[in-house]
Amino acid sequence: MANQSKKPLLEISGLTRRFGGLTAVNGLSLAVGEGELVSVIGPNGAGKTTLFNLIAGLDTPDAGSVAFDGRDVTGFTAERLAGLGLARTFQHGRVFGNLSVLDNVLVGAHTRLRAVRPGGPLGVPVLGPLVELALALIRPASVRAEEERLRAEAAEIVALFGERLTPRLDKPAHSLSYANRRRVEIARALALHPRLLLLDEPTAGMNPTETAEMLEIIRGLKARGLTILLIEHKLDLVMQLSDRVVVMDHGARIAEGLPAAVARDPAVIEAYLGHKAVGAANQDEAGYGEAGAVIRAVQ
Numbered sequence: 001m002a003n004q005s006k007k008p009l010l011e012i013s014g015l016t017r018r019f020g021g022l023t024a025v026n027g028l029s030l031a032v033g034e035g036e037l038v039s040v041i042g043p044n045g046a047g048k049t050t051l052f053n054l055i056a057g058l059d060t061p062d063a064g065s066v067a068f069d070g071r072d073v074t075g076f077t078a079e080r081l082a083g084l085g086l087a088r089t090f091q092h093g094r095v096f097g098n099l100s101v102l103d104n105v106l107v108g109a110h111t112r113l114r115a116v117r118p119g120g121p122l123g124v125p126v127l128g129p130l131v132e133l134a135l136a137l138i139r140p141a142s143v144r145a146e147e148e149r150l151r152a153e154a155a156e157i158v159a160l161f162g163e164r165l166t167p168r169l170d171k172p173a174h175s176l177s178y179a180n181r182r183r184v185e186i187a188r189a190l191a192l193h194p195r196l197l198l199l200d201e202p203t204a205g206m207n208p209t210e211t212a213e214m215l216e217i218i219r220g221l222k223a224r225g226l227t228i229l230l231i232e233h234k235l236d237l238v239m240q241l242s243d244r245v246v247v248m249d250h251g252a253r254i255a256e257g258l259p260a261a262v263a264r265d266p267a268v269i270e271a272y273l274g275h276k277a278v279g280a281a282n283q284d285e286a287g288y289g290e291a292g293a294v295i296r297a298v299q
C-alpha cells in the first residue's frame, strides 16, 4: 500500500448528494495519498460518476466536504479546481469534435496557464479585452515562442499513446475512432499538469488490445508519481493497477482495501449479484476470488 502514511492529497468527508428521493452518494469518506492509485468500483448506479462530479466541481454536494492538498475546496468550480491541479476525464469521453487532436490537447495547457496567470496571456496584470485582442493579432515573439513550446509539449504528451495519435495530430477529433477520442481526452487532462487525475472508465468501449495498452499507459503515469482515482469496471485492470480499491453500492462505501482482499469480500459479491451469489461463485483462474468471478459474469 503506497504512500498511505503521507498527508492525503484528496480527502473526502461525509460527502452526500441527493437527487429527489434518491441518495446517489451517501455520507462517503475517502482519502487518497500522494502518488497512490485508488480504484472505485461498484455496480451500475452505485454513485461512482456522481462522486467524480462532486470531487471535480461539476456538481455540488448536499453535505460533506472535499479537501485537496489540505485545503477545503468544496463548491469550487471545475475550472478553479483544474487550476489547482485536478483533472478529470468522462465516462463517454468528451472532446472538441471540430478541433484537431493537437488543439484539443492545447486546450488543457491553456486552461492551466489561464489559472496560473489570471492577469492575461503574458502574465501581465489585467489588460482588458482590447489589448488581449491586439496581442492575439500581432502575436509578439514571446507569445509565438510560448505557443511553440506548448505545441511541442502537447506533441510529447500525445506520443505517450504511441502511434495511435501522433500521425493524426492535425485531424479533427470527430474523425477519430472512439478509442482515440478517449486517448485525446486523457492527453488533454495530462496537459493540465494535474496533481490528481480522475479517470472515469478509461477503457470503456475498448477491445482487449486497446485495454492492455491503456493499462500500460496508466501504469506509466503512476510510475511517474501521478496520483490517480480510477473508476473502472474491468476487474483485471483494477487488480493490476490499484494500491487500494474502494467499493461503492447505493452511494455508500461497502468495502475498502487491497485489491485481492476486496475481491473476496462477501459484501462486494452481494453488491454485484445479491445474496444468492454469495458462495456460489468459485475462485477464478486469476485468483481474484468470488467477486472476481461475479464481477466478470456481470460485465
Ligand SMILES: Nc1ncnc2c1ncn2[C@@H]1O[C@H](COP(=O)(O)OP(=O)(O)OP(=O)(O)O)[C@@H](O)[C@H]1O
Binding pocket: 019, 022, 024, 042, 043, 044, 045, 046, 047, 048, 049, 050, 051, 091
Ligand atoms: N442528474 C441526476 N439526476 C437524477 N438522478 C441522477 C442524476 N445523476 C445520477 N443520478 C442517479 O444517481 C445514481 C448514481 O448514478 P451514477 O451515474 O453516479 O452511478 P455509477 O456508479 O457511475 O453508474 P455506472 O457504473 O452505470 O456509470 C443512479 O441511480 C442515477 O440514476
